[in-house]
Amino acid sequence: MQLLRTTDPDFDKKFRRIVRDRRESDVDVQRDVATILNEVRERGDAALVEYSMRFDDHRLTTEDDWRISAETCKAAYEALDPALNSALNTAAQRIRSYHENQLPADRDYTDHIGMRLGARWLPVDAAGLYVPGGRAAYPSSLLMNAIPAKVAGVERLVVVTPTPKGQTNPLVLAAAHIAGVDEMWRVGGAQAVAALAYGTDRIKRVDVVTGPGNAWVAEAKRQLYGVVGIDMVAGPSEILVIADANNNPEWIAADLLSQAEHDPTSQSILITDSEALARQVGDAIDLALMKLATAKTAKASWDAHGLIVIVESLDQAPALSDRLAAEHVELMVDDPQALFDQMRHAGSVFLGRHTPEAVGDYIAGPNHVLPTGRRARFASGLSVLDFMKRTSFIDASDAALAAIGPAAIRLAEAEGLPAHALSIAVRLNK
C-alpha cells in the first residue's frame, strides 16, 4: 500500500504515475488468438472439437457434450437452496426493472419545412454471452449480461462457456434459467468467441458478443470488433472510496477489500481528509485480512496497488477522482450529492455511508459491467443500448425537397460529387 499526501512536494508526479499505471497483463496473445480465429472461420466445428480437447480436456461428441439443455438449467434452478433461489430471483427482478427504465424512445417528427425525420431503435437479432469457467464463473455476471439483452428484446441469446473436464457450475445454470438464455454451448476461449462471430454449422452466428473472460477472450473480442459488436474490453477492477473523518474504518476496510479480493491486479484507493481515519482503515484492513478466506489475493492486490491519499480538504477529491476515472466510486460523506455534482468521470457512483459497492455488484439494479482503466472518461457501463441499434430515417415531401434541395446541390457540386447533385436536380426539374 502506498500513502500519498497532496502536500508532498512530489505528489503530482507520484499521482500521475499511478494514474498512468495500466496494471494489465502484457502477455502477448495476439498471434495465438489470430490463429484460433482463423481456424474456426475456416474449419468451424472441427476446430472447436480440437481446441476444446486441447484447452479444456473436454471431448465434443454427443449432443450433450456440445450443449447444456434448457432442462438441465431448469433442474439446477429447482435444486437451489431456497434462500439462494430467492436471492437470485430478487437480483434478476431488480436488474430487469432498472434496465427496462433504460429503453430508448424512438423519434418521429415533421419539421417546419415539412420534412419528416426520426430514428427507430430495434434489438439485434442475436447476442452471444461469454461466461468464464472455473473460479470466475459468477451467476451475477450472467444476470448482468443476459437480462439487458432480454430487456432490449433480443430473440436469440446464446451462452458459450468452457466446461473443463465436463464440469459445469450449477449456480450459473440456474441463473441462465432465470434470465431466459436460449442456447448454451460447452465451448470456451477465443474459439468460442470466433464461433459466435463467424458462426459454425452447429452454432449460428450472433450480432453482439459481451461478457468477461481471460486475456485470450478479451483479445478475440478486440480482433473481432467490427465483425460483431462487442462491449468494452475490460481491465482489472477498481474502487475509490472518498471519505470524511466521520466514518467507521471497518466499513471502509471491507469495501476496499471487496475489490482487492477479485484479483491481484485490482486496485483499491481511499481519499480522505483525515489522517486518523487513514491510519484506522489501514489497521482495519490488516485485521480483516487475518480472517478473510480470500486474504491471499486481497493482500497481494492491496500491497501492490492499494493507495491512500490524504488531502487537505475533500474539495480536492473530485478533481483527483476525475483523473482516476475509477470504475466504482463511493462517497462516504454527509452530502454525497454535492461531491457527485462536482465529479465528471466514474463508471458507477455509490452515494452515502449505507451504499457499499457490493450492493451494486449483486442486487441494486444498475449494471456491474463498468468501464475500467480510466475508460470512464469516454465509456459507459453495459446497458440495453449495447444490444440495440438505431436506424435514422428521412421522408421528404415534394415541398421539403424543393426548400432545401438547391442548397444540397451547391454543397455536392463544391465537393466534386456531381451524381449527388444530379439525384436532387432531376427531382426538382421534373
Added chain:
Amino acid sequence: MQLLRTTDPDFDKKFRRIVRDRRESDVDVQRDVATILNEVRERGDAALVEYSMRFDDHRLTTEDDWRISAETCKAAYEALDPALNSALNTAAQRIRSYHENQLPADRDYTDHIGMRLGARWLPVDAAGLYVPGGRAAYPSSLLMNAIPAKVAGVERLVVVTPTPKGQTNPLVLAAAHIAGVDEMWRVGGAQAVAALAYGTDRIKRVDVVTGPGNAWVAEAKRQLYGVVGIDMVAGPSEILVIADANNNPEWIAADLLSQAEHDPTSQSILITDSEALARQVGDAIDLALMKLATAKTAKASWDAHGLIVIVESLDQAPALSDRLAAEHVELMVDDPQALFDQMRHAGSVFLGRHTPEAVGDYIAGPNHVLPTGRRARFASGLSVLDFMKRTSFIDASDAALAAIGPAAIRLAEAEGLPAHALSIAVRLNK
C-alpha cells in the same frame, strides 16, 4: 453489374456470396501502424515532425506550420461565395437541430424499498476529429462529426488533418469555423490519431476520436480502441434502392450513381419487381455515365459491384434488405412506411420518391456517418451519444440496505467473495 432474379435456381447461393463479399482492401498495414503509434507515444512531437515530412512533404517548424488558426478559418468562411455560405449554414443549422433532439435524459428515481437509482449523462472532456486531406476532404463530413460533439457539450474539439505540401481546403476551414472547432492541427495519418490518443507536448490528448480516413487511419483507430473511444470503423459505402414499376428510371440511376461515384469499392443495388424498370435503369445509368465528371470511378464501382435483383413481389424485399443491412436504403414505393415497418437492419432509410439519399448526405439533419459492410445489424450512425458517457448511481437508505442486503450477502457467499459479503454485513450489524 450483376442481374439476379429470385426465381433463378441458384439465386440464394449467388445472393449469399454478395452478402459475404467484404469489398474492403486487404492491404496489411497492421505492423506499420503499430510502429507509428509506438513512435508517437515514445517520442511525441519529434515523431510527428518526421512523419509529416515523410508522408505529407510538410515541414512542422513554426506555429503556423503546426496549427491552422481560428482567424484563418474565419477568413476562409468570410471569403465563401454567398450561396455556398448560405448552404453550409443551412446544413449546420439542420444537423444541429436534429442532434439536439438526440440528447439523452438523465434518470433519477427512488424505488419502493427506498433505494435511489439513476444514471447521469455527461459529455467527454475532449474529442478529436480526423479530417482527410486531398480529394476526400469534405466540409459536410466535418459538420457531421463536429456538430454532434458540440451539441453533446464537448468543450475541446480538436481537428487533425494532413496538409500535403502545406495545402489546405478552404471549404473545410470554413466548415470548421461554422462548427466551432477549438483547435486544428496540420498532422494526418496514423501518427495524428496516435497524437490524439496519447497526447504530445503540443497536442493534448482527447477522449474520443472520430472521422473518416484511409486504411492507416482506420487501423490506427482500431488499435487504439480502448485507449480512446472511437466511432465504428467504416468500410466502403453502399446504397440499396427498393423500387416498384412506377418510378422515373433517371432518378434511380442518379441515386445509384451517387454512391458509385464515391469509390470503386462502393456498392449500388436495386431491388425491383419490374423487369422493365430494371432495364430502363440500366440504360439510364449508361447514359448518365457518358456525361458525369466522376464517370470513371462510378463506372468502376457499378461494373464491379452494381447489382439488380428482380423479385416476384416487393414483399420479398425486406428480408433481402435485412440480409444486406445496407448503409442507405431508399424506399421508392407508394407506401414506404409499410416496407420500413417490415425491415430491421439499415443505417438510414429514405422514404418515398422525393427523398434521394444525397439529401441525407448534406442537409436533411440526420448523420451521414453510418454503419457499412452489414454492420447495421448491430451498429448505429454517429450521434451525440458517441461523445457522451453515462455514470450510474445508487444511493441506499439504511432501510433499503436492510431490505436487500441479506440477499446480496447470500449471493456473495455463494460466489466465494467473503469481503463483498462482509462490506454489507458490517453495515447491517452495526
